[in-house]
Amino acid sequence: MNIGFIGLGIMGSPMAANLVRAGHTVVGYDTSAERTDALAVAGGKSAGSVAEAVAQAEVVITMLPDSPQVEEVAFGDDGLLQQGRQGLIHIDMSTVRPETSRRVAQAAAVKGIRALDAPVSGGERGAVDGTLSIMVGGAAADFAAVRPVLAVVGTTIVHVGPAGAGQTVKAANQLVVGGIYGLVAEAIVLLEASGVDPGGGLDVLAGGLAGSRILDLKRHSMVRREFAPGFRIDLHHKDMGIAIAAAREAGVSLPLTGLVAQLVAAARAQGHGSLDHSALLKVIERINQ
Incomplete structure:
Protein backbone atom coordinates (compact mmCIF):
# COMPACT_ATOMS: atom_id res chain seq x y z
CA MET A 1 0.00 0.00 0.00
CA ASN A 2 0.97 3.64 -0.33
CA ILE A 3 1.32 4.87 3.25
CA GLY A 4 1.96 8.39 4.47
CA PHE A 5 3.61 8.43 7.89
CA ILE A 6 3.63 11.67 9.87
CA GLY A 7 5.71 11.81 13.05
CA LEU A 8 9.03 9.96 13.03
CA GLY A 9 10.10 10.13 16.66
CA ILE A 10 11.18 7.38 19.07
CA MET A 11 8.11 5.32 18.19
CA GLY A 12 7.29 6.47 14.67
CA SER A 13 10.71 5.92 13.10
CA PRO A 14 10.96 2.16 13.80
CA MET A 15 7.29 1.66 12.97
CA ALA A 16 7.74 3.33 9.57
CA ALA A 17 10.90 1.31 8.94
CA ASN A 18 9.02 -1.93 9.68
CA LEU A 19 6.35 -0.97 7.16
CA VAL A 20 9.05 -0.37 4.54
CA ARG A 21 10.58 -3.78 5.24
CA ALA A 22 7.13 -5.34 4.83
CA GLY A 23 7.01 -4.04 1.26
CA HIS A 24 4.84 -0.94 1.64
CA THR A 25 5.69 2.36 -0.01
CA VAL A 26 6.12 4.74 2.93
CA VAL A 27 6.37 8.50 2.50
CA GLY A 28 7.38 10.05 5.81
CA TYR A 29 7.21 13.57 7.17
CA ASP A 30 8.59 15.00 10.40
CA THR A 31 9.54 18.48 11.53
CA SER A 32 13.09 17.09 11.82
CA ALA A 33 14.72 16.70 8.42
CA GLU A 34 17.22 14.34 10.03
CA ARG A 35 14.42 11.90 10.84
CA THR A 36 12.91 11.99 7.37
CA ASP A 37 16.37 11.48 5.88
CA ALA A 38 16.82 8.42 8.12
CA LEU A 39 13.60 6.94 6.74
CA ALA A 40 14.87 7.48 3.20
CA VAL A 41 18.08 5.63 4.10
CA ALA A 42 15.92 2.77 5.40
CA GLY A 43 14.19 2.53 2.01
CA GLY A 44 11.27 4.90 2.49
CA LYS A 45 10.67 8.27 0.91
CA SER A 46 10.95 11.67 2.57
CA ALA A 47 8.32 14.39 2.25
CA GLY A 48 8.82 18.09 2.83
CA SER A 49 5.30 18.70 4.14
CA VAL A 50 2.16 17.02 5.43
CA ALA A 51 0.51 17.66 2.05
CA GLU A 52 3.33 15.86 0.22
CA ALA A 53 3.15 12.87 2.58
CA VAL A 54 -0.62 12.62 2.10
CA ALA A 55 -0.84 13.30 -1.64
CA GLN A 56 -0.73 9.71 -3.00
CA ALA A 57 -1.52 7.84 0.20
CA GLU A 58 -4.17 5.17 0.62
CA VAL A 59 -3.46 5.13 4.36
CA VAL A 60 -2.00 7.89 6.51
CA ILE A 61 -0.58 7.08 9.93
CA THR A 62 0.08 9.82 12.46
CA MET A 63 2.28 9.28 15.52
CA LEU A 64 2.45 12.65 17.25
CA PRO A 65 3.07 13.93 20.80
CA ASP A 66 -0.36 15.30 21.77
CA SER A 67 -3.78 16.55 20.71
CA PRO A 68 -2.62 19.98 19.41
CA GLN A 69 -0.21 18.37 16.94
CA VAL A 70 -2.85 15.89 15.75
CA GLU A 71 -5.36 18.71 15.29
CA GLU A 72 -2.81 20.79 13.37
CA VAL A 73 -2.05 17.92 11.00
CA ALA A 74 -5.73 17.09 10.57
CA PHE A 75 -7.28 20.55 10.30
CA GLY A 76 -4.44 22.71 8.93
CA ASP A 77 -4.78 24.42 5.53
CA ASP A 78 -2.27 21.95 4.07
CA GLY A 79 -3.37 19.19 6.39
CA LEU A 80 -4.77 15.74 6.10
CA LEU A 81 -8.44 16.63 5.72
CA GLN A 82 -7.74 19.23 3.04
CA GLN A 83 -5.19 17.22 1.07
CA GLY A 84 -6.35 13.63 1.54
CA ARG A 85 -8.41 12.04 -1.19
CA GLN A 86 -11.80 10.41 -0.64
CA GLY A 87 -11.54 6.87 0.67
CA LEU A 88 -8.28 7.54 2.49
CA ILE A 89 -8.00 5.85 5.88
CA HIS A 90 -6.37 7.90 8.62
CA ILE A 91 -4.92 5.85 11.49
CA ASP A 92 -3.96 8.09 14.40
CA MET A 93 -1.60 6.06 16.57
CA SER A 94 -0.81 8.98 18.86
CA THR A 95 -2.08 9.08 22.42
CA VAL A 96 -4.54 11.98 22.65
CA ARG A 97 -7.81 12.91 24.33
CA PRO A 98 -10.76 10.73 23.28
CA GLU A 99 -12.71 13.85 22.32
CA THR A 100 -9.90 14.80 19.89
CA SER A 101 -10.28 11.45 18.13
CA ARG A 102 -14.05 11.85 17.95
CA ARG A 103 -13.73 15.37 16.54
CA VAL A 104 -11.25 14.28 13.87
CA ALA A 105 -13.43 11.30 12.92
CA GLN A 106 -16.54 13.47 12.55
CA ALA A 107 -14.74 16.02 10.38
CA ALA A 108 -13.08 13.28 8.32
CA ALA A 109 -16.42 11.64 7.55
CA VAL A 110 -17.63 14.90 5.99
CA LYS A 111 -14.62 14.78 3.63
CA GLY A 112 -15.10 11.13 2.73
CA ILE A 113 -12.07 10.13 4.78
CA ARG A 114 -12.26 7.22 7.23
CA ALA A 115 -10.61 7.76 10.61
CA LEU A 116 -9.43 5.33 13.26
CA ASP A 117 -7.83 6.06 16.61
CA ALA A 118 -5.25 3.34 17.27
CA PRO A 119 -2.93 4.22 20.15
CA VAL A 120 -0.26 1.70 21.08
CA SER A 121 1.44 0.20 24.08
CA GLY A 122 4.82 -1.51 24.21
CA GLY A 123 7.30 1.35 24.17
CA GLU A 124 10.31 1.77 21.93
CA ARG A 125 11.23 -1.92 22.19
CA GLY A 126 7.79 -2.93 20.96
CA ALA A 127 8.01 -0.42 18.10
CA VAL A 128 11.40 -1.77 17.02
CA ASP A 129 10.35 -5.42 17.28
CA GLY A 130 6.90 -4.89 15.73
CA THR A 131 5.20 -6.32 18.81
CA LEU A 132 3.06 -3.40 19.93
CA SER A 133 -0.38 -3.77 21.46
CA ILE A 134 -2.85 -1.71 19.43
CA MET A 135 -6.29 -0.65 20.66
CA VAL A 136 -8.48 0.61 17.83
CA GLY A 137 -11.56 2.81 17.84
CA GLY A 138 -13.68 3.48 14.77
CA ALA A 139 -15.80 1.59 12.25
CA ALA A 140 -15.32 -2.19 12.21
CA ALA A 141 -15.11 -2.26 8.41
CA ASP A 142 -12.33 0.33 8.38
CA PHE A 143 -10.47 -1.63 11.04
CA ALA A 144 -10.72 -4.78 8.93
CA ALA A 145 -9.38 -2.93 5.88
CA VAL A 146 -6.17 -1.86 7.60
CA ARG A 147 -5.61 -4.80 9.91
CA PRO A 148 -2.83 -6.18 7.65
CA VAL A 149 -1.00 -2.85 7.98
CA LEU A 150 -1.40 -2.85 11.76
CA ALA A 151 -0.16 -6.45 11.88
CA VAL A 152 3.23 -5.24 10.64
CA VAL A 153 3.77 -3.07 13.72
CA GLY A 154 1.82 -4.97 16.38
CA THR A 155 0.90 -8.44 17.59
CA THR A 156 -2.07 -7.73 19.89
CA ILE A 157 -4.55 -5.80 17.76
CA VAL A 158 -8.08 -5.33 19.05
CA HIS A 159 -11.04 -3.31 17.81
CA VAL A 160 -12.45 -1.90 21.05
CA GLY A 161 -15.38 0.23 19.90
CA PRO A 162 -16.38 3.44 18.08
CA ALA A 163 -14.29 6.55 17.55
CA GLY A 164 -12.48 7.55 20.73
CA ALA A 165 -12.70 4.09 22.31
CA GLY A 166 -9.08 3.31 21.47
CA GLN A 167 -7.96 6.41 23.36
Whole structure:
Protein backbone atom coordinates (compact mmCIF):
# COMPACT_ATOMS: atom_id res chain seq x y z
CA MET A 1 0.00 0.00 0.00
CA ASN A 2 0.97 3.64 -0.33
CA ILE A 3 1.32 4.87 3.25
CA GLY A 4 1.96 8.39 4.47
CA PHE A 5 3.61 8.43 7.89
CA ILE A 6 3.63 11.67 9.87
CA GLY A 7 5.71 11.81 13.05
CA LEU A 8 9.03 9.96 13.03
CA GLY A 9 10.10 10.13 16.66
CA ILE A 10 11.18 7.38 19.07
CA MET A 11 8.11 5.32 18.19
CA GLY A 12 7.29 6.47 14.67
CA SER A 13 10.71 5.92 13.10
CA PRO A 14 10.96 2.16 13.80
CA MET A 15 7.29 1.66 12.97
CA ALA A 16 7.74 3.33 9.57
CA ALA A 17 10.90 1.31 8.94
CA ASN A 18 9.02 -1.93 9.68
CA LEU A 19 6.35 -0.97 7.16
CA VAL A 20 9.05 -0.37 4.54
CA ARG A 21 10.58 -3.78 5.24
CA ALA A 22 7.13 -5.34 4.83
CA GLY A 23 7.01 -4.04 1.26
CA HIS A 24 4.84 -0.94 1.64
CA THR A 25 5.69 2.36 -0.01
CA VAL A 26 6.12 4.74 2.93
CA VAL A 27 6.37 8.50 2.50
CA GLY A 28 7.38 10.05 5.81
CA TYR A 29 7.21 13.57 7.17
CA ASP A 30 8.59 15.00 10.40
CA THR A 31 9.54 18.48 11.53
CA SER A 32 13.09 17.09 11.82
CA ALA A 33 14.72 16.70 8.42
CA GLU A 34 17.22 14.34 10.03
CA ARG A 35 14.42 11.90 10.84
CA THR A 36 12.91 11.99 7.37
CA ASP A 37 16.37 11.48 5.88
CA ALA A 38 16.82 8.42 8.12
CA LEU A 39 13.60 6.94 6.74
CA ALA A 40 14.87 7.48 3.20
CA VAL A 41 18.08 5.63 4.10
CA ALA A 42 15.92 2.77 5.40
CA GLY A 43 14.19 2.53 2.01
CA GLY A 44 11.27 4.90 2.49
CA LYS A 45 10.67 8.27 0.91
CA SER A 46 10.95 11.67 2.57
CA ALA A 47 8.32 14.39 2.25
CA GLY A 48 8.82 18.09 2.83
CA SER A 49 5.30 18.70 4.14
CA VAL A 50 2.16 17.02 5.43
CA ALA A 51 0.51 17.66 2.05
CA GLU A 52 3.33 15.86 0.22
CA ALA A 53 3.15 12.87 2.58
CA VAL A 54 -0.62 12.62 2.10
CA ALA A 55 -0.84 13.30 -1.64
CA GLN A 56 -0.73 9.71 -3.00
CA ALA A 57 -1.52 7.84 0.20
CA GLU A 58 -4.17 5.17 0.62
CA VAL A 59 -3.46 5.13 4.36
CA VAL A 60 -2.00 7.89 6.51
CA ILE A 61 -0.58 7.08 9.93
CA THR A 62 0.08 9.82 12.46
CA MET A 63 2.28 9.28 15.52
CA LEU A 64 2.45 12.65 17.25
CA PRO A 65 3.07 13.93 20.80
CA ASP A 66 -0.36 15.30 21.77
CA SER A 67 -3.78 16.55 20.71
CA PRO A 68 -2.62 19.98 19.41
CA GLN A 69 -0.21 18.37 16.94
CA VAL A 70 -2.85 15.89 15.75
CA GLU A 71 -5.36 18.71 15.29
CA GLU A 72 -2.81 20.79 13.37
CA VAL A 73 -2.05 17.92 11.00
CA ALA A 74 -5.73 17.09 10.57
CA PHE A 75 -7.28 20.55 10.30
CA GLY A 76 -4.44 22.71 8.93
CA ASP A 77 -4.78 24.42 5.53
CA ASP A 78 -2.27 21.95 4.07
CA GLY A 79 -3.37 19.19 6.39
CA LEU A 80 -4.77 15.74 6.10
CA LEU A 81 -8.44 16.63 5.72
CA GLN A 82 -7.74 19.23 3.04
CA GLN A 83 -5.19 17.22 1.07
CA GLY A 84 -6.35 13.63 1.54
CA ARG A 85 -8.41 12.04 -1.19
CA GLN A 86 -11.80 10.41 -0.64
CA GLY A 87 -11.54 6.87 0.67
CA LEU A 88 -8.28 7.54 2.49
CA ILE A 89 -8.00 5.85 5.88
CA HIS A 90 -6.37 7.90 8.62
CA ILE A 91 -4.92 5.85 11.49
CA ASP A 92 -3.96 8.09 14.40
CA MET A 93 -1.60 6.06 16.57
CA SER A 94 -0.81 8.98 18.86
CA THR A 95 -2.08 9.08 22.42
CA VAL A 96 -4.54 11.98 22.65
CA ARG A 97 -7.81 12.91 24.33
CA PRO A 98 -10.76 10.73 23.28
CA GLU A 99 -12.71 13.85 22.32
CA THR A 100 -9.90 14.80 19.89
CA SER A 101 -10.28 11.45 18.13
CA ARG A 102 -14.05 11.85 17.95
CA ARG A 103 -13.73 15.37 16.54
CA VAL A 104 -11.25 14.28 13.87
CA ALA A 105 -13.43 11.30 12.92
CA GLN A 106 -16.54 13.47 12.55
CA ALA A 107 -14.74 16.02 10.38
CA ALA A 108 -13.08 13.28 8.32
CA ALA A 109 -16.42 11.64 7.55
CA VAL A 110 -17.63 14.90 5.99
CA LYS A 111 -14.62 14.78 3.63
CA GLY A 112 -15.10 11.13 2.73
CA ILE A 113 -12.07 10.13 4.78
CA ARG A 114 -12.26 7.22 7.23
CA ALA A 115 -10.61 7.76 10.61
CA LEU A 116 -9.43 5.33 13.26
CA ASP A 117 -7.83 6.06 16.61
CA ALA A 118 -5.25 3.34 17.27
CA PRO A 119 -2.93 4.22 20.15
CA VAL A 120 -0.26 1.70 21.08
CA SER A 121 1.44 0.20 24.08
CA GLY A 122 4.82 -1.51 24.21
CA GLY A 123 7.30 1.35 24.17
CA GLU A 124 10.31 1.77 21.93
CA ARG A 125 11.23 -1.92 22.19
CA GLY A 126 7.79 -2.93 20.96
CA ALA A 127 8.01 -0.42 18.10
CA VAL A 128 11.40 -1.77 17.02
CA ASP A 129 10.35 -5.42 17.28
CA GLY A 130 6.90 -4.89 15.73
CA THR A 131 5.20 -6.32 18.81
CA LEU A 132 3.06 -3.40 19.93
CA SER A 133 -0.38 -3.77 21.46
CA ILE A 134 -2.85 -1.71 19.43
CA MET A 135 -6.29 -0.65 20.66
CA VAL A 136 -8.48 0.61 17.83
CA GLY A 137 -11.56 2.81 17.84
CA GLY A 138 -13.68 3.48 14.77
CA ALA A 139 -15.80 1.59 12.25
CA ALA A 140 -15.32 -2.19 12.21
CA ALA A 141 -15.11 -2.26 8.41
CA ASP A 142 -12.33 0.33 8.38
CA PHE A 143 -10.47 -1.63 11.04
CA ALA A 144 -10.72 -4.78 8.93
CA ALA A 145 -9.38 -2.93 5.88
CA VAL A 146 -6.17 -1.86 7.60
CA ARG A 147 -5.61 -4.80 9.91
CA PRO A 148 -2.83 -6.18 7.65
CA VAL A 149 -1.00 -2.85 7.98
CA LEU A 150 -1.40 -2.85 11.76
CA ALA A 151 -0.16 -6.45 11.88
CA VAL A 152 3.23 -5.24 10.64
CA VAL A 153 3.77 -3.07 13.72
CA GLY A 154 1.82 -4.97 16.38
CA THR A 155 0.90 -8.44 17.59
CA THR A 156 -2.07 -7.73 19.89
CA ILE A 157 -4.55 -5.80 17.76
CA VAL A 158 -8.08 -5.33 19.05
CA HIS A 159 -11.04 -3.31 17.81
CA VAL A 160 -12.45 -1.90 21.05
CA GLY A 161 -15.38 0.23 19.90
CA PRO A 162 -16.38 3.44 18.08
CA ALA A 163 -14.29 6.55 17.55
CA GLY A 164 -12.48 7.55 20.73
CA ALA A 165 -12.70 4.09 22.31
CA GLY A 166 -9.08 3.31 21.47
CA GLN A 167 -7.96 6.41 23.36
CA THR A 168 -10.08 5.48 26.38
CA VAL A 169 -8.46 2.03 26.51
CA LYS A 170 -5.04 3.67 26.17
CA ALA A 171 -5.83 5.93 29.14
CA ALA A 172 -6.62 2.79 31.15
CA ASN A 173 -3.35 1.27 29.96
CA GLN A 174 -1.33 4.27 31.06
CA LEU A 175 -2.83 4.44 34.52
CA VAL A 176 -1.99 0.75 35.04
CA VAL A 177 1.55 1.17 33.68
CA GLY A 178 2.18 4.20 35.88
CA GLY A 179 0.85 2.39 38.93
CA ILE A 180 3.08 -0.64 38.34
CA TYR A 181 6.16 1.54 37.88
CA GLY A 182 5.37 3.27 41.18
CA LEU A 183 4.97 -0.03 43.02
CA VAL A 184 8.13 -1.55 41.52
CA ALA A 185 9.97 1.60 42.63
CA GLU A 186 8.62 1.18 46.15
CA ALA A 187 9.62 -2.49 46.14
CA ILE A 188 13.21 -1.57 45.21
CA VAL A 189 13.38 1.06 47.96
CA LEU A 190 12.00 -1.41 50.52
CA LEU A 191 14.37 -4.20 49.53
CA GLU A 192 17.45 -1.97 49.59
CA ALA A 193 16.52 -0.34 52.89
CA SER A 194 16.08 -3.81 54.39
CA GLY A 195 19.48 -4.99 53.21
CA VAL A 196 18.06 -7.37 50.60
CA ASP A 197 19.53 -7.61 47.11
CA PRO A 198 16.88 -5.96 44.90
CA GLY A 199 18.03 -7.87 41.83
CA GLY A 200 17.34 -11.26 43.33
CA GLY A 201 14.19 -10.02 45.03
CA LEU A 202 12.70 -8.70 41.81
CA ASP A 203 13.68 -11.89 39.99
CA VAL A 204 11.44 -13.78 42.40
CA LEU A 205 8.60 -11.27 41.99
CA ALA A 206 8.85 -11.49 38.21
CA GLY A 207 8.29 -15.25 38.35
CA GLY A 208 5.23 -15.13 40.59
CA LEU A 209 1.80 -13.54 40.69
CA ALA A 210 3.40 -10.08 40.86
CA GLY A 211 5.06 -10.69 37.50
CA SER A 212 4.46 -8.17 34.73
CA ARG A 213 5.84 -7.01 31.41
CA ILE A 214 7.38 -4.06 33.25
CA LEU A 215 9.28 -6.35 35.63
CA ASP A 216 10.40 -8.44 32.66
CA LEU A 217 11.77 -5.49 30.72
CA LYS A 218 12.77 -2.89 33.28
CA ARG A 219 13.69 -4.43 36.63
CA HIS A 220 17.40 -4.69 35.87
CA SER A 221 17.73 -1.17 34.45
CA MET A 222 15.76 0.27 37.37
CA VAL A 223 18.05 -1.40 39.92
CA ARG A 224 21.04 0.00 37.99
CA ARG A 225 19.37 3.45 37.87
CA GLU A 226 19.51 3.52 34.09
CA PHE A 227 16.69 5.68 32.78
CA ALA A 228 17.41 6.14 29.06
CA PRO A 229 14.03 7.06 27.59
CA GLY A 230 11.94 4.43 25.91
CA PHE A 231 8.90 6.50 26.93
CA ARG A 232 9.53 9.84 28.59
CA ILE A 233 8.10 11.09 31.88
CA ASP A 234 6.89 14.19 29.99
CA LEU A 235 4.66 12.05 27.78
CA HIS A 236 3.39 9.92 30.66
CA HIS A 237 2.50 13.14 32.51
CA LYS A 238 0.40 14.13 29.51
CA ASP A 239 -1.22 10.69 29.43
CA MET A 240 -2.12 10.76 33.12
CA GLY A 241 -3.90 14.05 32.46
CA ILE A 242 -5.90 12.28 29.75
CA ALA A 243 -6.79 9.49 32.20
CA ILE A 244 -7.92 11.96 34.88
CA ALA A 245 -10.03 13.86 32.32
CA ALA A 246 -11.57 10.61 31.04
CA ALA A 247 -12.52 9.64 34.59
CA ARG A 248 -14.15 13.02 35.12
CA GLU A 249 -16.11 12.69 31.85
CA ALA A 250 -17.25 9.19 32.81
CA GLY A 251 -18.24 10.36 36.29
CA VAL A 252 -16.04 7.88 38.17
CA SER A 253 -13.51 8.23 40.99
CA LEU A 254 -10.05 6.72 40.42
CA PRO A 255 -8.13 7.53 43.62
CA LEU A 256 -5.03 5.45 42.86
CA THR A 257 -4.83 7.01 39.41
CA GLY A 258 -4.85 10.44 41.03
CA LEU A 259 -1.94 9.49 43.28
CA VAL A 260 0.07 8.05 40.41
CA ALA A 261 -0.60 11.20 38.38
CA GLN A 262 0.85 13.28 41.22
CA LEU A 263 3.97 11.09 41.40
CA VAL A 264 4.48 11.47 37.66
CA ALA A 265 3.96 15.23 37.99
CA ALA A 266 6.53 15.28 40.80
CA ALA A 267 9.06 13.50 38.59
CA ARG A 268 8.55 16.16 35.94
CA ALA A 269 8.76 19.00 38.48
CA GLN A 270 12.03 17.56 39.78
CA GLY A 271 13.55 17.83 36.31
CA HIS A 272 13.20 14.21 35.18
CA GLY A 273 10.80 14.86 32.30
CA SER A 274 13.23 13.68 29.63
CA LEU A 275 13.96 10.40 31.43
CA ASP A 276 12.16 7.08 31.02
CA HIS A 277 8.97 6.70 33.06
CA SER A 278 10.74 4.10 35.19
CA ALA A 279 12.44 7.15 36.72
CA LEU A 280 9.49 7.26 39.12
CA LEU A 281 12.04 5.44 41.28
CA LYS A 282 13.86 8.76 41.71
CA VAL A 283 10.71 10.31 43.21
CA ILE A 284 10.20 7.46 45.68
CA GLU A 285 13.86 7.64 46.67
CA ARG A 286 13.61 11.38 47.26
CA ILE A 287 10.56 10.93 49.49
CA ASN A 288 12.63 8.60 51.66
CA GLN A 289 15.76 10.73 51.97
